[in-house]
Amino acid sequence: MAMIAKQCPEIPVHVVDLNQPRIDAWNSDQLPIYEPGLDAVVREARGRNLTFSTQVDRAIDESDMIFISVNTPTKTFGIGAGRAANLEFIEKCARQIARNAKGHKIVVEKSTLPVRTAEAVKRILGSEGYGATFDVLSNPEFLAEGTAISDLLDPDRVLIGGESNEAIETLCDVYARWIPRERILTTNLWSSELSKLTANAFLAQRVSSINAISALCEATGADVDEVSRAIGTDSRIGPKFLKASVGFGGSCFQKDILNLVYLCEHFGLRDVAAYWEQVVSMNDYQKRRFSERIVKTMFNTVSDKKIGILGFAFKKDTNDTRESAAIYVCRDLLRERARLAIYDPRVGEQQIRADLAAACTELNGQLTDHERELIQTNVTVVNDSYEAADGAHAVAVMTEWDEFRELDYAKIYQSMHRPAFVFDGRNLLDHEALSELGFEINAIGKCPERRSRN
Ligand code: UDX
Numbered sequence: 001m002a003m004i005a006k007q008c009p010e011i012p013v014h015v016v017d018l019n020q021p022r023i024d025a026w027n028s029d030q031l032p033i034y035e036p037g038l039d040a041v042v043r044e045a046r047g048r049n050l051t052f053s054t055q056v057d058r059a060i061d062e063s064d065m066i067f068i069s070v071n072t073p074t075k076t077f078g079i080g081a082g083r084a085a086n087l088e089f090i091e092k093c094a095r096q097i098a099r100n101a102k103g104h105k106i107v108v109e110k111s112t113l114p115v116r117t118a119e120a121v122k123r124i125l126g127s128e129g130y131g132a133t134f135d136v137l138s139n140p141e142f143l144a145e146g147t148a149i150s151d152l153l154d155p156d157r158v159l160i161g162g163e164s165n166e167a168i169e170t171l172c173d174v175y176a177r178w179i180p181r182e183r184i185l186t187t188n189l190w191s192s193e194l195s196k197l198t199a200n201a202f203l204a205q206r207v208s209s210i211n212a213i214s215a216l217c218e219a220t221g222a223d224v225d226e227v228s229r230a231i232g233t234d235s236r237i238g239p240k241f242l243k244a245s246v247g248f249g250g251s252c253f254q255k256d257i258l259n260l261v262y263l264c265e266h267f268g269l270r271d272v273a274a275y276w277e278q279v280v281s282m283n284d285y286q287k288r289r290f291s292e293r294i295v296k297t298m299f300n301t302v303s304d305k306k307i308g309i310l311g312f313a314f315k316k317d318t319n320d321t322r323e324s325a326a327i328y329v330c331r332d333l334l335r336e337r338a339r340l341a342i343y344d345p346r347v348g349e350q351q352i353r354a355d356l357a358a359a360c361t362e363l364n365g366q367l368t369d370h371e372r373e374l375i376q377t378n379v380t381v382v383n384d385s386y387e388a389a390d391g392a393h394a395v396a397v398m399t400e401w402d403e404f405r406e407l408d409y410a411k412i413y414q415s416m417h418r419p420a421f422v423f424d425g426r427n428l429l430d431h432e433a434l435s436e437l438g439f440e441i442n443a444i445g446k447c448p449e450r451r452s453r454n
Contacts, residue, residue: 005045027046065107066101069110085113087114094125099130106136115197118193143155160187163188201260249315254280257277294394309340310399315399327355340378396424397426410437431443
């Protein structure tokens with residue numbers, strides 16, 4: 001919305017939410033999310049044609065077009081728990097729009113939704129019976145965190161699904177102010193909704209595919225980065241999303257695939273569901289494999305050993321930790337009774353402890369006293385990488401923050417126990433240089449004994 005306000009100064013954009021502290025943060029100098037370049041965009045438009053408030057009813061009444069941008073987390077209870085999307089917030093939102101709308105409104109689904117949710121939204125809007133009329137459009141968002149501003153300024157495509165050409169044209173006109181028309185794709189409602197789930201499933205599938213091959217590389221002596229480069233230069237495959245890692249994270253990939261799986265099952269397509277579910281299973285395997293490799297390499301025990309964890313966010317340039325591989329690797333190491341010193345340039349202590357507690361709690365379960373105690377006593381959150389490594393038996397890179405490349409590794413080596421292990425979950429570091437310093441390197445898709453030529 002900030003980008004629309006920036007690019008279309010004559011369109012008033014009201015961002016409304018029920019959560020007062022969050023709105024206060026959007027009105028302050030400390031925005032509630034970290035995203036490179038976002039501050040400048042908000043600063044330019046805020047107070048001009050961009051406002052943040054909790055006056056939801058009033059904004060609905062005053063607007064011609066209303067974007068529903070609430071979250072749709074995976075259900076944790078009832079039918080479809082662990083797979084289906086929780087649509088409670090979408091429904092509440094639609095009902096509030098219906099209660100407060102007059103005349104004609106265009107309602108745009110921005111949240112990622114299972115296919116045919118627009119139909120439900122349309123029925124809810126029509127059923128409250130206050131006389132307003134509605135068109136419903138689907139306009140999924142494809143930006144990635146960390147690169148949101150450039151993704152929004154110069155997207156590969158914008159997708160708009162709907163039934164009314166007039167409503168579609170109205171939204172096209174907004175984006176066409178800065179995006180070439182040929183990159184604005186229009187489809188029917190269901191295609192648009194399904195395309196978002198499918199795009200994320202395909203992207204995640206590429207990561208799981210290369211991660212599957214990384215296990216084979218470790219066993220055989222092939223180097224996964226070399227394999228990636230070799231296959232990525234085939235123009236039919238392409239170079240992107242082939243970086244082997246400790247596992248994909250983020251708020252979308254797993255959630256959207258599980259949604260797709262649930263949909264397939266709902267329609268009786270069991271084989272299709274099983275096919276896509278395997279992408280998530282492979283990701284779980286990759287995360288588990290990494291923590292098991294740490295334990296195995298460190299003489300089959302990490303109990304009471306200090307391990308420095310570099311990075312906790314699910315990728316660099318964001319403070320988002322949702323589904324971050326780091327959470328699960330840290331949980332597994334804690335269960336092995338390691339002592340963890342965790343550092344992330346953008347993620348704070350409260351978030352890290354909350355994520356670990358949530359990961360230790362099984363679905364609908366309780367945090368055991370033992371695990372609460374482990375998180376309390378065996379986790380410290382530190383202020384830099386040197387503190388994380390000081391006196392440690394190992395350091396593990398979990399997020400590909402640029403600053404981890406620039407560290408003084410000679411100094412780090414001096415401060416660690418011997419052998420000084422490095423587990424590079426992102427293949428970020430210069431392994432050759434680190435081995436020369438004396439480190440024992442373990443990296444994704446690389447066999448320690450058979451180092452590659454470069
Ligand atoms: C994703 C989609 O890219 C975006 O289009 C959609 O709107 C939301 O979901 P995001 O979750 O922000 O965006 O991050 P993305 O860059 O896609 O990365 C997802 C995860 O995959 C990260 O944990 C990342 O580290 C991992 N990844 C990505 C890899 O492990 N290897 C790769 O080659 C690429």
